[in-house]
Amino acid sequence: MSLFTKVGKKFEETKQSVIGSKQSTYVCHSCEEAVAEEYExxxxxxxxxxxxxxxx
Ligand SMILES: [Zn+2]
Structure with missing residues:
Protein backbone atom coordinates (compact mmCIF):
# COMPACT_ATOMS: atom_id res chain seq x y z
CA MET A 1 0.00 0.00 0.00
CA SER A 2 2.85 2.35 0.83
CA LEU A 3 4.19 1.58 -2.62
CA PHE A 4 1.13 3.14 -4.18
CA THR A 5 1.64 6.26 -2.11
CA LYS A 6 5.22 6.54 -3.30
CA VAL A 7 4.25 5.96 -6.91
CA GLY A 8 1.48 8.51 -6.61
CA LYS A 9 3.86 11.11 -5.22
CA LYS A 10 6.40 10.39 -7.92
CA PHE A 11 3.70 10.70 -10.51
CA GLU A 12 2.72 14.12 -9.23
CA GLU A 13 6.34 15.25 -9.51
CA THR A 14 6.52 13.87 -13.03
CA LYS A 15 3.35 15.68 -13.97
CA GLN A 16 4.73 18.96 -12.68
CA SER A 17 7.93 18.53 -14.68
CA VAL A 18 5.92 17.72 -17.78
CA ILE A 19 3.84 20.86 -17.42
CA GLY A 20 6.92 22.94 -16.68
CA SER A 21 8.94 21.67 -19.61
CA LYS A 22 8.80 23.02 -23.12
CA GLN A 23 8.56 19.57 -24.60
CA SER A 24 5.41 18.32 -26.16
CA THR A 25 2.60 18.03 -23.68
CA TYR A 26 -0.52 16.03 -24.17
CA VAL A 27 -3.78 16.78 -22.46
CA CYS A 28 -6.69 14.46 -21.84
CA HIS A 29 -9.94 15.51 -23.45
CA SER A 30 -11.95 13.98 -20.65
CA CYS A 31 -10.28 15.10 -17.43
CA GLU A 32 -7.91 17.70 -18.91
CA GLU A 33 -4.93 16.21 -17.09
CA ALA A 34 -1.53 16.60 -18.71
CA VAL A 35 0.25 13.44 -19.76
CA ALA A 36 3.78 12.93 -21.05
CA GLU A 37 2.94 10.84 -24.08
CA GLU A 38 0.14 10.33 -26.50
CA TYR A 39 -2.17 7.72 -25.05
CA GLU A 40 -5.16 6.15 -26.62
ZN1 LIG B 1 -8.27 11.75 -18.45
Missing amino acids: HCPHCGEGPVELANNC
Whole structure:
Protein backbone atom coordinates (compact mmCIF):
# COMPACT_ATOMS: atom_id res chain seq x y z
CA MET A 1 0.00 0.00 0.00
CA SER A 2 2.85 2.35 0.83
CA LEU A 3 4.19 1.58 -2.62
CA PHE A 4 1.13 3.14 -4.18
CA THR A 5 1.64 6.26 -2.11
CA LYS A 6 5.22 6.54 -3.30
CA VAL A 7 4.25 5.96 -6.91
CA GLY A 8 1.48 8.51 -6.61
CA LYS A 9 3.86 11.11 -5.22
CA LYS A 10 6.40 10.39 -7.92
CA PHE A 11 3.70 10.70 -10.51
CA GLU A 12 2.72 14.12 -9.23
CA GLU A 13 6.34 15.25 -9.51
CA THR A 14 6.52 13.87 -13.03
CA LYS A 15 3.35 15.68 -13.97
CA GLN A 16 4.73 18.96 -12.68
CA SER A 17 7.93 18.53 -14.68
CA VAL A 18 5.92 17.72 -17.78
CA ILE A 19 3.84 20.86 -17.42
CA GLY A 20 6.92 22.94 -16.68
CA SER A 21 8.94 21.67 -19.61
CA LYS A 22 8.80 23.02 -23.12
CA GLN A 23 8.56 19.57 -24.60
CA SER A 24 5.41 18.32 -26.16
CA THR A 25 2.60 18.03 -23.68
CA TYR A 26 -0.52 16.03 -24.17
CA VAL A 27 -3.78 16.78 -22.46
CA CYS A 28 -6.69 14.46 -21.84
CA HIS A 29 -9.94 15.51 -23.45
CA SER A 30 -11.95 13.98 -20.65
CA CYS A 31 -10.28 15.10 -17.43
CA GLU A 32 -7.91 17.70 -18.91
CA GLU A 33 -4.93 16.21 -17.09
CA ALA A 34 -1.53 16.60 -18.71
CA VAL A 35 0.25 13.44 -19.76
CA ALA A 36 3.78 12.93 -21.05
CA GLU A 37 2.94 10.84 -24.08
CA GLU A 38 0.14 10.33 -26.50
CA TYR A 39 -2.17 7.72 -25.05
CA GLU A 40 -5.16 6.15 -26.62
CA HIS A 41 -6.64 5.92 -23.14
CA CYS A 42 -5.83 8.50 -20.50
CA PRO A 43 -3.79 7.05 -17.58
CA HIS A 44 -5.65 9.35 -15.20
CA CYS A 45 -9.30 8.66 -15.94
CA GLY A 46 -9.15 5.81 -18.45
CA GLU A 47 -11.12 7.83 -20.95
CA GLY A 48 -9.45 9.99 -23.54
CA PRO A 49 -8.08 10.31 -26.08
CA VAL A 50 -5.26 12.64 -25.17
CA GLU A 51 -4.24 15.31 -27.63
CA LEU A 52 -1.18 17.46 -28.15
CA ALA A 53 -1.51 20.69 -26.24
CA ASN A 54 -0.03 23.74 -27.88
CA ASN A 55 0.33 26.48 -25.35
CA CYS A 56 1.41 29.31 -27.56
ZN1 LIG B 1 -8.27 11.75 -18.45
